[in-house]
Amino acid sequence: MFKHFIRLQWKSFFRSSSFGKGIALKILMIFFGIYMLTTLVATGAGMYFILRKLAPDVNPMWLISQYFVYWILIELFLRYFMQKLPVMDIKPFLSYPIKKSAITHYILGRSAVSIYNLLAIFFFVPFAIVLIFKGYPAVNVLFWVVSIFAIVLCVNYVNFIVNKSDKALLVIGGIIVALYAMDYFALLPVKAFFGPIFHGLYAYPITVLVPMALAILVYWINYKYLRNRIFLDASLKAKSQEANTSDLAWTRRFGDIAPFLRLDLKLIWRNKRTKAQVFISLLFVFYGLIFYTQEVYANMMPMYAFLGIFMTGIFLANFGQFIPAWDSAYYGMMMSQNIPLRKYLESKAGLIAVSVVVMFLLTIPYVYFGWKALAVNFGSALYNLGVNIPVILYFGSFNKKRIELDKSPFGNMQGTSGTQFLIMLPVLGLPILIFTVIYYLISIEAAVIVLSVLGIVGFAFRNYFLDKITEQYRKRKYGMIAGFKEKNS
Amino acid sequence: MIVADNLTKKYGSQEVLNIDHLEIPKGQSFGLVGNNGAGKTTFFSLLLDLIQPTSGKVENNGVQVNASEEWKPFTSAFIDETFLIGYLTPEEYFYFIGELRGRNKADVDALLAQFEDFFHGEILGQKKYLRDLSKGNQKKAGIVASFIGNPEVVILDEPFANLDPTTQIRLKAIIKDLAAKQDVTVLVSSHDLIHVTEVCERIVVLNKGEIVKDIQTSTETLKELESFFGG
Numbered sequence: 001m002f003k004h005f006i007r008l009q010w011k012s013f014f015r016s017s018s019f020g021k022g023i024a025l026k027i028l029m030i031f032f033g034i035y036m037l038t039t040l041v042a043t044g045a046g047m048y049f050i051l052r053k054l055a056p057d058v059n060p061m062w063l064i065s066q067y068f069v070y071w072i073l074i075e076l077f078l079r080y081f082m083q084k085l086p087v088m089d090i091k092p093f094l095s096y097p098i099k100k101s102a103i104t105h106y107i108l109g110r111s112a113v114s115i116y117n118l119l120a121i122f123f124f125v126p127f128a129i130v131l132i133f134k135g136y137p138a139v140n141v142l143f144w145v146v147s148i149f150a151i152v153l154c155v156n157y158v159n160f161i162v163n164k165s166d167k168a169l170l171v172i173g174g175i176i177v178a179l180y181a182m183d184y185f186a187l188l189p190v191k192a193f194f195g196p197i198f199h200g201l202y203a204y205p206i207t208v209l210v211p212m213a214l215a216i217l218v219y220w221i222n223y224k225y226l227r228n229r230i231f232l233d234a235s236l237k238a239k240s241q242e243a244n245t246s247d248l249a250w251t252r253r254f255g256d257i258a259p260f261l262r263l264d265l266k267l268i269w270r271n272k273r274t275k276a277q278v279f280i281s282l283l284f285v286f287y288g289l290i291f292y293t294q295e296v297y298a299n300m301m302p303m304y305a306f307l308g309i310f311m312t313g314i315f316l317a318n319f320g321q322f323i324p325a326w327d328s329a330y331y332g333m334m335m336s337q338n339i340p341l342r343k344y345l346e347s348k349a350g351l352i353a354v355s356v357v358v359m360f361l362l363t364i365p366y367v368y369f370g371w372k373a374l375a376v377n378f379g380s381a382l383y384n385l386g387v388n389i390p391v392i393l394y395f396g397s398f399n400k401k402r403i404e405l406d407k408s409p410f411g412n413m414q415g416t417s418g419t420q421f422l423i424m425l426p427v428l429g430l431p432i433l434i435f436t437v438i439y440y441l442i443s444i445e446a447a448v449i450v451l452s453v454l455g456i457v458g459f460a461f462r463n464y465f466l467d468k469i470t471e472q473y474r475k476r477k478y479g480m481i482a483g484f485k486e487k488n489s
Numbered sequence: 490m491i492v493a494d495n496l497t498k499k500y501g502s503q504e505v506l507n508i509d510h511l512e513i514p515k516g517q518s519f520g521l522v523g524n525n526g527a528g529k530t531t532f533f534s535l536l537l538d539l540i541q542p543t544s545g546k547v548e549n550n551g552v553q554v555n556a557s558e559e560w561k562p563f564t565s566a567f568i569d570e571t572f573l574i575g576y577l578t579p580e581e582y583f584y585f586i587g588e589l590r591g592r593n594k595a596d597v598d599a600l601l602a603q604f605e606d607f608f609h610g611e612i613l614g615q616k617k618y619l620r621d622l623s624k625g626n627q628k629k630a631g632i633v634a635s636f637i638g639n640p641e642v643v644i645l646d647e648p649f650a651n652l653d654p655t656t657q658i659r660l661k662a663i664i665k666d667l668a669a670k671q672d673v674t675v676l677v678s679s680h681d682l683i684h685v686t687e688v689c690e691r692i693v694v695l696n697k698g699e700i701v702k703d704i705q706t707s708t709e710t711l712k713e714l715e716s717f718f719g720g
Binding site: 242243244258259262263266267270271329330331332333335336337338339405478481482485 | 537538539540541561562564565566568571572573574575576577578581585586588589590615616617618621638
């Protein structure tokens with residue numbers, strides 16, 4: 001039975017949409033994956049030396065044990081977002097002569113080999129190998145690695161239990177903050193308390209039985225819970241949220257584009273992936289803190305231009321690059337309805353323009369790092385408004401990949417094609433290039449003025465550009481409709 | 490109202506539709522039947538300018554559909570669920586379509602009131618997004634949305650599939666009424682020969698992209714169709 005399951009799993013992996021992508025994207029993703037793994041392995045291997053250097057008189061094993069409690073909690077916290085038990089996948093098996101216990105074991109067992117579990121292995125195994133070479137007793141280290149794997153499995157299965165309510169997430173988050181705060185303000189020696197416990201896993205190999213027993217216990221709890229709920233109306237039912245109707249009456253003042261604006265706002269707010277884009281964009285306001293605070297970058301003006309274009313244009317890039325694929329699910333309807341294409345595009349442009357203004361307002365506090373930061377951000381915002389909005393809308397007409405709106409936003413590459421990488425060149429690269437050249441030739445003031453003027457000129461010719469873009473969308477209409485129809489592309 | 494001339498559609502070397510001449514007068518209820526792959530949806534997609542014809546043209550009220558968009562204000566369609574916007578509630582969807590067709594909320598509400606029976610209390614005020622409705626209910630919402638804004642041409646692809654018996658009977662009455670009393674040209678495709686013969690004044694049979702029968706519906710029509718598809 002399990003042989004069949006594994007074969008299915010194999011096929012679903014290699015026939016999945018992410019594998020059917022264009023060859024260039026595939027290679028890029030493979031390189032990215034290799035890079036991530038190499039980094040992880042290198043960090044694991046180097047961890048011993050890093051810890052030695054950080055605290056020369058403390059045993060690295062002792063030190064790392066102290067942080068185990070945080071590692072476990074943070075992993076639990078992160079997995080809450082990333083990992084869900086894919087119960088829907090077993091729906092087709094229900095009516096076949098397969099024991100429900102086998103189905104349950106399959107879906108739980110399958111999660112044990114998930115990539116999230118492997119990450120920890122890729123980190124700890126190199127670390128352990130270095131330990132053995134450094135003369136730590138091999139038996140202890142080996143059993144310790146086994147313990148680690150058991151702990152990872154515990155985290156894996158505990159996640160499925162707590163995953164059922166949002167409150168659990170808040171509790172875990174609260175515990176992490178509370179523990180860290182108590183540690184930091186020396187109220188309670190959290191690290192000193194948990195350190196010896198986890199160190200025990202190394203010191204006494206026999207204790208490996210404890211995490212193993214725990215792992216089996218949580219597996220069993222999961223099994224019991226799921227086995228009784230493999231029914232269409234219990235755990236297998238996709239959750240539907242209660243709809244709250246809103247007519248967003250305030251949008252009426254925007255006249256002709258109001259219906260589309262309303263549709264776009266609902267699109268963004270009611271779908272996971274778009275909603276995540278908004279939050280991610282807002283978070284990127286803090287991106288500047290990384291660079292402005294560092295001496296190295298303090299006088300590196302091209303870096304300022306990058307930050308300005310990037311921070312004020314993050315939503316423009318994130319959301320704009322997939323226009324009109326966001327509407328791919330119902331693009332056929334849009335094209336046969338009585339829709340002025342131009343109004344549709346104007347609404348998108350308006351929305352992005354608002355985002356640029358908001359992002360600029362949010363970056364104003366960076367004036368703390370000098371007037372230059374503010375001036376560059378202002379010029380960048382104008383450039384984004386006037387030039388980048390038409391540019392990104394224009395490139396949108398090349399989008400032919402469907403986007404499934406209700407899919408998870410994390411690591412979701414749906415809708416991505418070569419176009420997305422091409423877009424980034426003119427949107428991000430060109431303004432930075434212009435800025436850099438003028439800055440070195442003349443001065444920073446001139447560079448900011450040039451960016452601003454380009455933006456204003458672009459804005460003045462806005463109607464002309466929009467007409468041209470509308471024509472472009474009309475021309476490519478059939479290709480888009482056909483492309484958006486293809487699922488799993 | 491609708492005229493197709495030398496209309497063909499090819500994918501590579503495979504011809505999926507080839508119509509010499511087809512004329513559908515205003516106010517006719519027109520039925521299109523045929524097996525899978527006969528070209529029904531292709532024909533409707535060409536009518537709506539969703540795909541490009543390989544040769545020939547379609548005119549809708551004198552407007553060539555792939556040359557001008559003037560046909561859009563008086564034409565509406567429900568082809569499949571991709572015509573619905575999943576993240577809207579049915580009400581929001583109706584109002585949105587209403588706005589596109591120049592109808593305000595009150596107009597749409599007045600129209601929806603006529604379809605209370607048809608909705609059977611399962612569409613309005615359910616606090617559900619369209620994506621969370623059952624297939625049948627999604628279809629009901631889509632069909633009614635295509636009636637918003639007094640269109641002169643209504644195109645429905647497989648409207649009876651997935652509907653429950655009560656709704657099927659109600660839909661038949663609605664379609665007949667549209668064509669007979671309001672002079673709307675209704676184009677319907679179906680796999681259900683009984684429904685089509687009951688509803689449509691004229692039935693065209695497509696086979697492998699070509700028109701093989703063009704019948705004015707009479708009492709013998711159902712038998713004729715059954716012997717065609719059965720033999």
